[in-house]
Structures are given as C-alpha cells and as structure tokens.
Amino acid sequence: MNAWLLATAVLLTLGMPPCVWAAGRGSAVERLAGLNLATTVVTVVLLLTAQGFDRSSFADLGLVLAVLGPAGTLVFARFLGGRSIEAPDTRRTHGKA
Amino acid sequence: MTARHVCALVLLVVGTGVLLLSAVGLVALPRPFQRLHALTPASTVGGPLVAFALAVETGPGRAAVKLLVIAVIVAFGGAVTAMAIGRATAQHEHLLRKDSPE
Numbered sequence: 001m002n003a004w005l006l007a008t009a010v011l012l013t014l015g016m017p018p019c020v021w022a023a024g025r026g027s028a029v030e031r032l033a034g035l036n037l038a039t040t041v042v043t044v045v046l047l048l049t050a051q052g053f054d055r056s057s058f059a060d061l062g063l064v065l066a067v068l069g070p071a072g073t074l075v076f077a078r079f080l081g082g083r084s085i086e087a088p089d090t091r092r093t094h095g096k097a
Numbered sequence: 098m099t100a101r102h103v104c105a106l107v108l109l110v111v112g113t114g115v116l117l118l119s120a121v122g123l124v125a126l127p128r129p130f131q132r133l134h135a136l137t138p139a140s141t142v143g144g145p146l147v148a149f150a151l152a153v154e155t156g157p158g159r160a161a162v163k164l165l166v167i168a169v170i171v172a173f174g175g176a177v178t179a180m181a182i183g184r185a186t187a188q189h190e191h192l193l194r195k196d197s198p199e
Contacts, residue, residue: 003106007113021129029189032182033132036175037123038117041116041142043171044147047164051151056160059167066167070174074181081185096178 004052008045015041029080031074039069105154112146124154129186133179140175144168 001009019041022034043065050058115138122135146167152161187193 003109004151010113011116015117015120015153018124022123024128027189029182029186030129030132032185033123033129033136035161036136036178036182037119037139040144040171040175041120044112044116044144044169047151047167051154059160059163061166063163063170065176066170070178073178077178077181077185081181081188 002052004048008052009039011048013047032076034079035076036069036073039065039073043069048091101153101156105150108146108150108153110149112143115139115143115146129190130183133183133186136182137175137179140179141172144171144175 010039016038019034019038023031023038043062046065047059050056050062119135119139123132123197126135145168148164152164155161155164
C-alpha cells in the first residue's frame, strides 16, 4: 500500500461518515452541506485512487464529478431556497420585512 | 526518496488533514450557518492541495495540467456552492425579503 491508497483509506473511513451523517439528518437545506462536502471528498478520493492504482483513466471520473457535483448542489440550493421563501412564514419574522 | 516525492507527501498530508478537519467541523458545529464554515476550507484548500500533491508527483506533462485544472474547478465550484447554500439557508430561515435580488 502506497501513500496515495493510505490517504484514500483514511478519507473513506474518517472523512465520509461525518458527511453521510450530516446529509442524513436535519432539514433539507441543512443536508445540502453534507452533500457538498461528500462531493469534494469523493472527487479527491477518485484522484488519489487514479494515482494509487496507477490508472490515469480514473482521474477522468474525478474531473466529471468536479464539474457535475457543484452543478447538482446549485440545482438543489435553487429549488430548496425558492420553495422555502414561497412557503407561509410560520416563524418569527426577522427584520422589517 | 527524491525531494519531489517528499514535497508531494507533505502537500498530501496537509490536504488530507484539512479535509478531515472539515469533516469533523461539519459534525461538531451546531448551527446551519456555522456548518458553512466547514465547507469552504475543504473545497478551496484541502481538495486543491491534494490535487497539487498529485501533480507534483506526476511531474511536468499533460496529466499534471489536467490535475491542476481539476484543482481550479474544485476551488471555484466549492466557493460558488457555499454561497448558494448560504443563500438557500437564509431563505429557509426567512432572513431574506421576497423581492431581494437574485
């Protein structure tokens, strides 16, 4: 096992569980943070795997995820934010709206 | 073990450490707006540092350029998504007016 695969193992065992935990609890908007961090960690893991196994084609997966991950998060944030602001305000109104 | 390999290992350890700290911060920080602080270091520091480590290890060439492009994409994408999540959270908490600019 080289250093790249060791870093992959560390990230998968110590880095991913908090992301999954954050993406699995709370309201829909709060889960977005866990989803975003999981995307970053998986992108790095794919790049490290490409170097660790000496398969340069695996890096293409990291490139695709680096492009599509933020796009997906933006779509989720747009949908959830727009839906929240159109919902009736049941909380205390902050400021003078 | 060459100097280039040592440099790559140092970048790898620092980048992995930043990613792990961000993951811990995502669980440790209680409020939704505080959790946003755990997202930006991972995407703007941790991910690019690991990609730099891989590029240094690969050496000059087309593969290193691709890794640097991935680092730039991760950094920009992380910053943009952090802003989008912050805005969505503010809308969810009813901190924004309905006629606020997009």
